[in-house]
Amino acid sequence: MKYISTRGNVSKIGFIDTVLMGLATDGGLLVPEKIPQIPVEKLQAMSQLTYPELAYEIISYYVDGEIPENELKELIEKSYGTFRHSEVTPVQKVKDNMYVLELFHGPTFAFKDVALQFLGNLYSYIAKKTGVTINILGATSGDTGASAIEGVRGKEGIRICILHPHGKVSKVQELQMTTVHDESVLNLAIKGTFDDGQRIIKELFADLEFKNKYHLRAINSINFARILAQTVYYFYAYFQVAKEKDIESLNFSVPTGNFGDIFAGYLAKRMGLPVGKLIVATNENNILERFIKDGVYEPSEFRSTYSPSMDIQVASNFERYLYYLLDEDAGAVTALMNQFKTEGKIVVNEEQLRQVKADFAAYGVEGEECLQTISKYYAETDYLLDPHTSCGVAAYETCNAPSEVCVTLATAHPAKFNESIELCNIEQTFPEQISKLFDKPQYLEVVEAANDEIVRKLEKHFSSAQLNVK
Numbered sequence: 017m018k019y020i021s022t023r024g025n026v027s028k029i030g031f032i033d034t035v036l037m038g039l040a041t042d043g044g045l046l047v048p049e050k051i052p053q054i055p056v057e058k059l060q061a062m063s064q065l066t067y068p069e070l071a072y073e074i075i076s077y078y079v080d081g082e083i084p085e086n087e088l089k090e091l092i093e094k095s096y097g098t099f100r101h102s103e104v105t106p107v108q109k110v111k112d113n114m115y116v117l118e119l120f121h122g123p124t125f126a127f128k129d130v131a132l133q134f135l136g137n138l139y140s141y142i143a144k145k146t147g148v149t150i151n152i153l154g155a156t157s158g159d160t161g162a163s164a165i166e167g168v169r170g171k172e173g174i175r176i177c178i179l180h181p182h183g184k185v186s187k188v189q190e191l192q193m194t195t196v197h198d199e200s201v202l203n204l205a206i207k208g209t210f211d212d213g214q215r216i217i218k219e220l221f222a223d224l225e226f227k228n229k230y231h232l233r234a235i236n237s238i239n240f241a242r243i244l245a246q247t248v249y250y251f252y253a254y255f256q257v258a259k260e261k262d263i264e265s266l267n268f269s270v271p272t273g274n275f276g277d278i279f280a281g282y283l284a285k286r287m288g289l290p291v292g293k294l295i296v297a298t299n300e301n302n303i304l305e306r307f308i309k310d311g312v313y314e315p316s317e318f319r320s321t322y323s324p325s326m327d328i329q330v331a332s333n334f335e336r337y338l339y340y341l342l343d344e345d346a347g348a349v350t351a352l353m354n355q356f357k358t359e360g361k362i363v364v365n366e367e368q369l370r371q372v373k374a375d376f377a378a379y380g381v382e383g384e385e386c387l388q389t390i391s392k393y394y395a396e397t398d399y400l401l402d403p404h405t406s407c408g409v410a411a412y413e414t415c416n417a418p419s420e421v422c423v424t425l426a427t428a429h430p431a432k433f434n435e436s437i438e439l440c441n442i443e444q445t446f447p448e449q450i451s452k453l454f455d456k457p458q459y460l461e462v463v464e465a466a467n468d469e470i471v472r473k474l475e476k477h478f479s480s481a482q483l484n485v486k
């Protein structure tokens with residue numbers, strides 16, 4: 017298995033080099049040269065596997081022997097051994113034909129842990145095997161940051177810097193990131209939005225001299241390993257629902273911001289999983305909903321919402337989808353991405369829009385509807401949705417036909433977003449791991465959303481004494 021760039025200007029590389037490269041050196045995103053196809057008989061055999069066993073089967077297609085079988089199995093078991101639920105990502109039936117896939121049983125109570133526990137261990141494995149330096153640079157709207165820090169903290173030879181939008185993440189998200197007192201961790205709170213942070217880190221990754229000098233590595237979903245690990249739970253959910261329901265295909269409703277999670281579902285479908293509709297649920301920052309409806313991809317004004325992790329205008333993984341929409345024509349992707357840079361928008365033609373609508377349904381959830389959905393489900397089913405999952409459920413209600421079976425991805429635990437839950441007059445009990453954060457001191461530096469100030473901080477952090485790799 018080799019990997020190529022969506023912009024066509026990177027020579028083919030293997031899995032480990034793909035993980036280390038993160039953002040492709042030509043500014044594009046790395047994708048597998050050929051998506052592996054899983055035959056029906058193999059799918060049937062996979063349906064009885066435990067989560068770690070299934071993860072091994074799926075991930076092996078992409079690692080393609082670069083990590084010996086026993087070492088990959090060990091790495092996967094270690095990654096999912098930190099989850100509080102024996103099934104790792106259990107599926108809960110909420111009502112007839114409606115399920116949620118609980119992705120929040122990892123250390124930081126968000127779906128990011130599923131991929132970032134794996135990626136943290138993978139980076140540690142690569143550092144030990146090859147001696148390469150791992151200096152992680154990431155941007156977060158709240159969840160990736162905490163999860164990435166948790167995934168690598170205490171691992172020798174790894175340093176990490178996370179940019180988050182100052183004052184625009186929930187209190188628990190901020191505490192999860194900033195109460196970690198470790199010289200390998202730097203939290204920069206930028207005076208701006210998540211999009212500013214994501215743009216800045218992409219510019220730094222695109223500066224190849226800087227990237228190479230400081231050995232910058234990515235933990236955001238620009239890193240293909242993130243997408244890969246997230247693909248596994250679509251398979252797992254399908255197999256769990258199929259055990260109790262006779263289904264030909266299964267719809268998924270996915271709270272969406274950077275388009276990474278839903279792209280993982282798209283990949284699972286292309287690998288042969290019988291996925292029906294992929295429903296893109298957004299909040300008021302609805303660039304993706306508008307694109308799926310009108311074929312125009314154009315940012316609008318940023319809005320702070322009850323689901324802050326989805327307050328994203330420019331969705332990183334959109335480029336990966338564009339690559340497949342444009343029949344894997346890297347030249348056409350490059351032209352459209354250049355057009356986006358110069359004109360600020362991308363418009364697809366009618367035939368392409370038909371394909372987009374065949375691939376996805378979409379619904380943008382406004383604030384009141386998000387809160388009402390939380391209240392309604394709590395009253396009617398006793399299930400407490402976090403505001404992101406609530407957007408997913410509201411989109412399911414709008415886009416899923418009653419006869420179709422749908423799984424909504426529950427992307428975070430409600431305790432992370434008590435600001436929104438309180439507005440619904442619901443009192444929740446915090447898990448101990450979260451309540452104890454409130455007593456801890458915080459470590460963060462507030463900076464302008466400007467490259468030069470951030471570069472100075474990074475240079476200092478990433479050139480501090482080299483941490484030993486055991």
Ligand SMILES: Cc1ncc(COP(=O)(O)O)c(C=O)c1O
Pocket residue numbers: 126127158159160237271272273274275276277278325326404405427428
């Ligand atoms: C809780 C939560 N839900 C949904 C999303 C959106 O996922 P994606 O960015 O992969 O579209 C995020 C952020 O990524 C998140 O943190």
Ligand SMILES: N[C@@H](CCOP(=O)(O)O)C(=O)O
Pocket residue numbers: 155156157158159160161235236237238273274276325326332
């Ligand atoms: N919602 C995310 C934004 C970053 O997304 P990623 O999947 O590319 O890491 C967050 O919580 O940080």
